[in-house]
């Protein structure tokens with residue numbers, strides 16, 4: 001596909017995976033609307049490319065104003081690619097997590113991606129082309145995995161499950177419209193993500209943000225809906241999703257014997 005007139009919007013483009021997406025897409029010829037709160041970083045990123053190719057937009061996605069502002073851009077601009085990447089984790093025990101932090105997390109990881117996709121999808125459907133990428137994480141498959149250095153992460157993990165379910169359901173719903181949906185599920189990536197939480201994971205083997213972006217863009221070519229850059233055997237993903245559907249299909253209107 002020619003990317004000469006392609007327009008992407010990337011949230012969380014001030015660092016890590018979002019910045020790697022923005023750089024890669026701009027290098028491929030996309031015009032990139034790059035979103036984040038740290039405007040100086042967006043401006044520095046824009047300065048790496050010819051004027052106008054990266055368009056910085058300062059917005060705080062934890063606020064309704066920030067989400068509304070971006071939704072308007074998603075509705076009005078002919079986006080070929082929407083990348084819902086911004087995120088915070090607020091790793092801490094559920095009872096220690098303040099309501100404000102829980103709200104911020106859910107705004108950024110649940111409300112913003114859902115509403116931006118909701119704003120962008122009608123135009124994409126009308127144009128019969130477009131792609132929505134939602135950045136979740138392997139924890140969408142690992143709610144009960146060992147906690148490691150995190151004291152807790154229930155709300156964060158739940159937000160990733162939302163993105164996985166949203167993407168799978170949306171992909172089904174839009175499959176004959178020309179619009180593709182991908183949910184990206186990285187494992188641990190070497191970005192500022194954990195550092196900003198006061199966690200040092202530098203001793204652990206970590207994937208680079210650039211590798212994650214390589215996997216995501218390659219998966220667009222092969223039309224993979226669930227892109228898991230670190231999972232060698234993709235049968236595992238298919239089996240996990242098939243097991244969910246088997247459980248779903250295993251229900252009936254009769255009260256199960258163990259409850260009688």
Ligand SMILES: NC(=O)c1ccc[n+]([C@@H]2O[C@H](COP(=O)([O-])OP(=O)(O)OC[C@H]3O[C@@H](n4cnc5c(N)ncnc54)[C@H](OP(=O)(O)O)[C@@H]3O)[C@@H](O)[C@H]2O)c1
Pocket residue numbers: 011012013014015016017018035036037038059060061062063085086087088108135136137138185186187188189190191192193194196209
């Ligand atoms: N790193 C990992 O190990 C890992 C693993 C699995 C999934 N992920 C997911 O990958 C995504 C990207 O994370 P990363 O690893 O690249 O981390 P990162 O380097 O910390 O980047 C997070 C990005 O999100 C933006 N962001 C955070 N809060 C925001 C807000 N209220 N409004 C607007 N933008 C906001 C940040 O920009 P500003 O602070 O400038 O606003 C930053 O650009 C996240 O959604 C995360 O859940 C990461």
